[in-house]
Amino acid sequence: MTSGTLVAQITDYANRADPYPLYAELRGTPVRREDDGSYLVSTYYEVRSLANDPRLSNDTGNRPAGYARPGQPAPESGLPPSFIFTDPPVHDRLRDTINRPFGPPHSPRFLDGLRGELAKTVTELLDAFEGKDQVDIVEDFSYPLPVTAICRVLGVPREDEPRFHVWADALASSIDPHSGEDGGPEKAQRARQDMGAYLIDLIETKRRHPGPGILSALAPDMTPADLEATAVLLLVAGHETTVNAISNTTLTLLRHPDLLQRFQKEPELAVPLIEEVLRYEPPVQFVPWTTALADIDIAGTTIPKGSPVWLMLAAANRDPKRFQDPDRFDPDRKDNEHLGFYTGIHYCFGAPLARIELHLAVPELFRRVKFSGLLEDPPPYRANAVLRGPRHLPVAIEGLTA
């Protein structure tokens, strides 16, 4: 196999349902140069080390001409990049500011305060299963909750929520380095513009009439453009990822009936179970937008300054040097420091929210629904190779308890 074909295979839709053999092959060369000069890093310790390396940048503006620069708004748009695509000090300043109304130490109770409403959403979604013998877990369960969660975080009025569902969809596909199949870039750009226009209005309203949610709290401290970029980021980063996490958990449990049974008897298994899903089927498979600011010697290879670097989280999460029997789904694993939420300064900002959503949704799903099995295995997947997850997850169900 010549180098370069592996990336094509990983992004090839035909391998979406099971990319793990390709990742295993990739780990054979922990730091692998592609023909276009990008580097793929696939082993646990190397990925972890690079994610914490100050010589690696998330600002794709550092890439030499000729390489894709995801996350960089067109200069004529006048928009700033969202903080995921920035380096310190800008990154830290923005992230600290945005965290102030969101999490500890300033707002340790903000997310907890959302639990009640989110639990209600879960209940309503499950109530609608009544009388059905077949549901699509993605459409009918995983999909609606994360958008609701982000709308509550931002403080979007309920009646506007449906529009966010549409935008979330269109924007997620823009994360894919080889998008196109989904109607990709144009659709995403239009959604981005519509959402931008909506947000500018909403931010202005919030500035004059503060209400719940972080936009109100942040309006006095941030420029409208930064705030808009942040709102879009939270939607893009927090929607499909969480949808995939819920769907992947359901899929994985239905593939392991023994564990499903155990989970129904031991609800406290939820914590290690969900963490193991984030290792075993991570919703963000890889981070393809980092760039080396200097020559970096790692695992016997020198990544030259300016190279695009892809950190392959899903491959690292199954590195046998770090995880015993890595292809086994094992919630009893000790010391499960997976990279599903990444590590370092760009560690998932929404991880506490994602965990709250997962812990509200998953145990309740398996408590109330009696499953008879998957109707399609593997299920059909979305085109996206980065935010990988099922497009539909049809399952047969036998009943619903209150």
Next chain:
Amino acid sequence: MSADTDVEVLRRQGRIVVVGASLAGLRAAETLRDQGFTGSLTMIGDEPYEPYDRPPLSKQALLGRARPEDTALPRRRDIDAEWRLGVAAAGLDRDAKLVRLANGDTVPYDRLLIATGTRARPWFHPEEAALDGVFVLRTRDDSARLHRKLAGAVSRVLVIGAGFTGSEVASACRELGLDVTVAERGPAPLVGALGGVIGAVADRLQRKKGVDLRCGISVTALEGDEVGRLRRAHLSDGSAIDVDVAVVSLGAMRNTEWLAGSGVAAGPRGIACDAGCRVFDVNGIVTDDIYAAGDVARSPHPLFDYQFLALEHWGNAVEQAEIAAHNMICAGPDRRPHLWLPMFWSSQFGVNIKSVGVPSLGDQLVVAQGALAEERFVAVYGYRGRVIAAASFDGAKWLGFYEQQIAAGAPFPPEYRTVDRRTETLHPIDPAFPDPHLPTHGATVTLTGHSPSERRVAFVPAHA
């Protein structure tokens, strides 16, 4: 009987005694059981409590966010030990292989672990130290007493010594809304540990947060009222301030006195042991049945010219305890060296401070990321052209990288580009450590020289 069967017998039915029932002692005991030691285990501790954690005592506990009695160390597993709490070990008889307790009991051992840690250096004048309102901070009881006092009507707190503990206490006081004066003999807070350049940042931070900071000043006397309550402190510049609380934070003293005369290499700088945690005797011969770990131990480190390092770091106590426990019940070839890279953290005035390596060894410093003026940076210390340490203010996530640089002996200064580097070229400057012979609050990493023993052994040539 071969050494291997000895080890087997020891693992099955040996007697292991741990003196010092705190962080290092507990983690060692857990490791012993984890690794299959089924013999008898005795934990001797002079404090009346089961092992608890100290870092919160100068942080959350003073703010009332954690009660001192809630700081019990989480247990990793059951250790099935006999606990002898509230009684001190008073002596060691190496020939009889037993520990003598203060109540006259003796406890025999096959293997002994010494983890007696340190205690707070008391105020030098005993009568003044006894005044109501004068505190040190090392134990759970110290913290509880201080917290109670601070929660009452206090007009001004004096912190004596601006090392990590003193600075944390001052920070907690400010958070509680109390007026604080900090007196530091050195030129800035934290200078012993991080040097004057970083000390100046800590200095600014303290003043910005409203601390009345007085550097280059020592406290000469504490004065009480007629009923023995602290009311005033006298300073070396001739001034005096009215205070009703003084927290003496002048560093730590190693708990080695109980070993006097035992023949092991124990003294004020700690107990010398080899990289495998085996204690040396005064002749520089390593023992095979006595081990040391935690704050009380000092051992040679290859990254620092094989000088003996004494580390008052939480992480070191854990790691060294695990290594000591492992080596105690292993045959020679299976033993592991304790090569932990020093790592320390502190939180004060809303900033997370962290260091790796041995900053005080540094002869040069660069600000590699961030900016001192923003109180958010990573400073890298060089020693003879290689990276020897790094310290960060709100930049802890980067220190893993610099830890690798230190371990690899990477060249200093680090010339490569990084995120958040503010200058095209880095200009190394003198980190400005005070003369190590001048007493200050004391650093938490100390290089203690090459000799395992502080006692001189007279060399008498054998006669032909």
